[in-house]
Amino acid sequence: DVKVTQSSRYLVKRTGEKVFLECVQDMDHENMFWYRQDPGLGLRLIYFSYDVKMKEKGDIPEGYSVSREKKERFSLILESASTNQTSMYLCASSLRLPNTEAFFGQGTRLTVV
């Protein structure tokens, strides 16, 4: 069974904290993605990666950074969390070819207080 695992299902952090959201996939996929999901806005792409140590900005990268030191792990970093980053965060992975489906983690609901 394919699996994308996000480290936390729910997370509460304080404003100004550095936050790490971890995502691990066990399918040897080249591509990994981070999205945030907000009501009425759907899934918006934050960052994606085509390979180890490679990263590309998505549509809303401001306030975020990412790290991909190993193929199976893709981390999303909030350098200084703010209340407007309260959201659902979804990680996904896929093979390099775009005609294969993306597999998603179960999501992390982050609340910044």
Added chain:
Amino acid sequence: AQTVTQSQPEMSVQEAETVTLSCTYDTSENNYYLFWYKQPPSRQMILVIRQEAYKQQNATENRFSVNFQKAAKSFSLKISDSQLGDTAMYFCASYGNKLVFGAGTILRVKS
């Protein structure tokens, strides 16, 4: 730029009836792929159906089928014989140089 637009925030349908969800997209890529994903209350995203843009034939998966109009950049999803388990948020997505999603349509199937 790559964009996906879903203009129906919410829809409802009676059990066993047919419903169509709309999606339009824009991309500058010549080779791209289109998808419909389902997100039930469990939050787990599930692929419903995919379409390669170079294929003229519309994709079908059991009760799910698409109407792909390439010139109009339209990609609608038809669900036949709707079931209570189809109640979910449905997302349209396109994959050219990145995987981009629309805002989603909440579908409620009523008994």
